[in-house]
Amino acid sequence: MSPSIRLAILASHPVQYYAPMFRELAKRVDLHVFYAHSATPEQQAAAGFGRAFEWDIPLTEGYSFSFLNNISKRPGTDWFGGCDTPEIYDLLKGGHFTVVLTLGWHLKSMIQGVFAAKRLGLPILVRGDSQLSTPRSLMKRWVKALAYPILLRAFDAALYVGKNNYNYWRAYGFPTDRLFHSPHCVETERFARGATLEARSALRKRLNINPASFVVLFAGKLLPFKRPLDVVRAVAMVRAEGLDCRVMVAGSGPLEAELIHEAKATEVPLDLLGFQNQSEMPAAYAAADLLVLPSTGRETWGLVANEALASGLPIAVSDQVGCGPDLANDGYVGRIFPMGNIRALAEAIQACLAFPPSYQAVARVSDAHSIEAACAGIIESLSDQVNRLSGQSKNL
Structure with missing residues (x-):
């Protein structure tokens, strides 16, 4: 991977599953993670854990990160408006990033990041685990069937974590040559x-x-x-x-x-x-x-x-x-x-x-579902974006 590639990752908050992957990825690319929210021990309890706590493994060590200024009136990751970070445009612009990766699109902050990347002409990648069998109303399925084949094309590539996630992307007509396998993983x-x-x-x-x-x-x-x-x-x-x-x-x-x-x-x-x-x-x-x-x-x-x-x-x-x-x-x-x-x-x-x-x-x-395998898929997608950008430059 070229050292000139600078990757920005947009994440909701520090998560015990993602931190090890970020540490490994930071060994391979120039990485910076933007967090939209810092969860309190009390919010962890409210999320269903039953008690207030802090994770006992390091979640923000071994890679570059920063917390965005969340201006939401009710900060949290449990609803779309709980993460509102309009400063992401200026940070992406001033950070000299080459590619942006968002871990989903379920929060306002992530949508703001997508629009910011588009305005700046930066390739925008997405990684998540959406699947078609997730319970949803008939109306919601109908709306998604009409809108998603268009809206999901906003992403230049998608990193699918497994077979169900792959089928989700294909069901909405996302091109196979823009899909890369980055399996869900743990340490x-x-x-x-x-x-x-x-x-x-x-x-x-x-x-x-x-x-x-x-x-x-x-x-x-x-x-x-x-x-x-x-x-x-x-x-x-x-x-x-x-x-x-x-x-x-x-x-x-x-x-x-x-x-x-x-x-x-x-x-x-x-x-x-x-x-x-x-x-x-x-x-x-x-x-x-x-x-x-x-x-x-x-x-x-x-x-x-x-x-x-x-x-x-x-x-x-x-x-x-x-x-x-x-x-x-x-x-x-x-x-x-x-x-x-x-x-x-x-x-x-x-x-x-x-x-x-x-x-x-x-x-x-x-x-087969190691951190190394997950990072390999991300690196492959970044290489693809570099090649596409290089091809566009040659055609200008």
Whole structure:
């Protein structure tokens, strides 16, 4: 990559999943990240985590960044107007950037960045995980079918994170030669280092879990669209057939009381870890035998599945979860079941219990969705933009 390429990334706020990718990308290009919002611990709690907290891994180290001046009357990332940063035009103009990458278009700040890039004649790229199965009204689908084939052409290239995301772009007629694969990723090495046999033994011992028990893990906020009660109900079916199986939950949220009630009613052993910060999650994955993600289509990817695989853990996800076709379609390392079908989920758990995948098989799937792979797709798209700009210069 040419050192003359200067990349600006427009992001909503520091996120634990993106920071490692930014650090790696900064080794390869002249990078600056613009954040539209700085979330407070209280806003983290309001987002569904159930408690105020700060992430315990560095989110703004190893790359150049700045926070934009957010003039929204109600700052936040939970609604379109929560990030309003009109200064982005002047910053892009004065920063001598070559290409702009926005991580979606769901906030006013990002739309402002798109318009600014267009006014400045800068190529604008986008990376996100939108998929067609996300719940939306008939009217909204109709409007998007008419408008998006035109509006999405504002982007000079799109970085798709997986098969569902690729199909989304193609459904709206986006050209294939402007699509580049940059898979959703996590810091695989960190999870692999932490998910040790020692960590497994220590957490199981602390929770008084029999070494022979099969542990099904739910990791995430306890929200209705994530359907955590499905996990308890499916494990109840598995236990009814005489198998030693229990549920572990790494997360908190409004459904916690209901989850406890369901476990008691069905006599399913339940281990509630509560909210687990990033440094604590590898031990949770190590102590489990299977991650289950039973969400609706609102789960446009499900990065806990990446984390589980990086920790050597197989996964079972609903057919509405975005990562399914990429991470769980082999029926061995990953299994897919119809969303809301408790019997099918129970069968997926039993299949994993009877035929657990090898560590090597899990690692192969995880490695294909590494930070390096994600950055390679971004670099490829930047090279394409450089070549296109070079071609335009030659034709002038």
